[in-house]
Amino acid sequence: xxxxxxxxxxxxxxxxxxxxxxxxxxxxxxxxxxxxxxxxxxxxxxxxxxxxxxxxxxxxxxxxxxxxxxxxxxxxxxxxxxxxxxxxxxxxxxxxxxxxxxxxxxxxxxxxxxxxxxxxxxxxxxxxxxxxxxxxxxxxxxxxxxxxxxxxxxxxxxxxxxxxxxxxxxxxxxxxxxxxxxxxxxxxxxxxxxxxxxxxxxxxxxxxxxxxxxxxxxxxxxxxx
Amino acid sequence: xxxxxxxxxxxxxxxxxxxxxxxxxxxxxxxxxxxxxxxxxxxxxxxxxxxxxxxxxxxxxxxxxxxxxxxxxxxxxxxxxxxxxxxxxxxxxxxxxxxxxxxxxxxxxxxxxxxxxxxxxxxxxxxxxxxxxxxxxxxxxxxxxxxxxxxxxxxxxxxxxxxxxxxxxxxxxxxxxxxxxxxxxxxxxxxxxxxxxxxxxxxxxxxxxxxxxxxxxxxxxxxxx
Numbered sequence: 168x169x170x171x172x173x174x175x176x177x178x179x180x181x182x183x184x185x186x187x188x189x190x191x192x193x194x195x196x197x198x199x200x201x202x203x204x205x206x207x208x209x210x211x212x213x214x215x216x217x218x219x220x221x222x223x224x225x226x227x228x229x230x231x232x233x234x235x236x237x238x239x240x241x242x243x244x245x246x247x248x249x250x251x252x253x254x255x256x257x258x259x260x261x262x263x264x265x266x267x268x269x270x271x272x273x274x275x276x277x278x279x280x281x282x283x284x285x286x287x288x289x290x291x292x293x294x295x296x297x298x299x300x301x302x303x304x305x306x307x308x309x310x311x312x313x314x315x316x317x318x319x320x321x322x323x324x325x326x327x328x329x330x331x332x333x334x335x336x337x338x339x340x341x342x343x344x345x346x347x348x349x350x351x352x353x354x355x356x357x358x359x360x361x362x363x364x365x366x367x368x369x370x371x372x373x374x375x376x377x378x379x380x381x382x383x384x385x386x387x388x389x390x391x392x
Numbered sequence: 393x394x395x396x397x398x399x400x401x402x403x404x405x406x407x408x409x410x411x412x413x414x415x416x417x418x419x420x421x422x423x424x425x426x427x428x429x430x431x432x433x434x435x436x437x438x439x440x441x442x443x444x445x446x447x448x449x450x451x452x453x454x455x456x457x458x459x460x461x462x463x464x465x466x467x468x469x470x471x472x473x474x475x476x477x478x479x480x481x482x483x484x485x486x487x488x489x490x491x492x493x494x495x496x497x498x499x500x501x502x503x504x505x506x507x508x509x510x511x512x513x514x515x516x517x518x519x520x521x522x523x524x525x526x527x528x529x530x531x532x533x534x535x536x537x538x539x540x541x542x543x544x545x546x547x548x549x550x551x552x553x554x555x556x557x558x559x560x561x562x563x564x565x566x567x568x569x570x571x572x573x574x575x576x577x578x579x580x581x582x583x584x585x586x587x588x589x590x591x592x593x594x595x596x597x598x599x600x601x602x603x604x605x606x607x608x609x610x611x612x613x614x615x616x617x
Contacts, residue, residue, distance in 0.1 A: 286533075286550040287553075290504075293527075300527075301515050302511055304511075308533065325510075325532065327453075
């Protein structure tokens with residue numbers, strides 16, 4: 168049986184976080200290198216989640232981790248940042264193929280984010296960018312963070328589908344490795360400018376993912392019934 | 393501050409369960425009174441949830457309660473029903489004003505179901521009827537059933553909004569009493585044919601709800617910024 172549902176990584180795969188976050192940093196912190204600030208801020212993302220994944224801290228929504236990390240990066244750079252700046256993560260532009268691609272995919276599949284972002288963050292991001300999700304899945308319903316297998320499995324359980332009828336779509340090979348490990352199908356869509364012009368990771372598919380697509384238009388073509 | 397988000401009761405308020413369920417019952421059980429069967433099936437809904445609300449049983453998704461109740465009603469009537477018939481609850485027609493009304497409301501508000509239906513059920517119902525939700529809230533994220541206050545409060549928490557910035561929309565006065573008790577704003581939209589031509593309950597607003605609207609078009613007009 169074909170995949171009934173497609174679940175998506177969001178930061179990097181659906182939206183360009185780097186450009187938008189840098190733009191909002193530049194607007195309120197004119198004396199810092201805004202792109203470097205965005206990259207440093209993003210670099211705190213994984214270590215902050217790692218403590219929660221490891222059980223060293225209970226589940227805390229990414230909104231709160233973003234705010235904590237904002238102040239850490241600002242402190243390291245000797246500046247002070249307004250709390251509100253962490254809402255920058257709710258205003259990220261989709262890559263150009265994403266909205267039309269999701270609309271096409273939605274005709275024959277359930278589509279939902281399976282991101283580490285919270286329900287609130289994913290909802291506001293979808294309204295900002297016009298992402299036509301059918302529902303919001305991901306870290307919050309699992310109360311844990313990817314790539315823990317429970318996050319992918321909680322998404323399948325919420326849809327009442329077995330993992331082999333759900334396909335994870337991501338621009339990150341490690342996300343797909345974890346999804347495949349949990350029994351899901353996998354689709355890779357490269358985003359070679361996610362990390363800027365010098366990007367060296369995730370430029371190509373590093374395994375025989377079920378689908379390898381150039382962008383969401385191509386993904387919709389390959390998955391058309 | 394105005395309500396940032398509107399959360400909706402679904403069965404009865406957004407969709408006509410009675411007509412559609414009766415139609416599907418008639419298709420597979422030609423020798424029973426299909427409308428009476430639908431009414432009996434719906435009558436088992438509240439008692440099944442009551443055990444869970446009271447702590448006598450852990451959270452079980454409404455999909456499973458619908459299936460259990462289907463077989464109970466069939467047994468009482470001396471017939472045998474196919475398991476699949478419980479998917480009838482995923483294929484309910486929206487009242488005529490609902491899709492256009494939700495589209496108008498979505499322009500200025502986050503809109504989400506706050507139903508006792510599961511994420512899977514609400515997602516499939518939205519795809520069937522074209523309900524343009526921004527996210528799916530309700531019983532499943534609270535792991536409990538309305539009218540327990542925790543269900544309304546879990547919806548607010550998932551949106552990261554205080555209850556007084558969230559408005560519950562329902563055709564049932566008791567749902568709004570519970571929402572108001574939890575600190576939410578309230579809007580009543582009557583659905584005088586939900587229970588058929590002899591309906592005697594919820595024909596009018598029974599309290600001074602924040603908004604009383606004729607239908608979702610009227611609700612959108614009253615809430616327009």
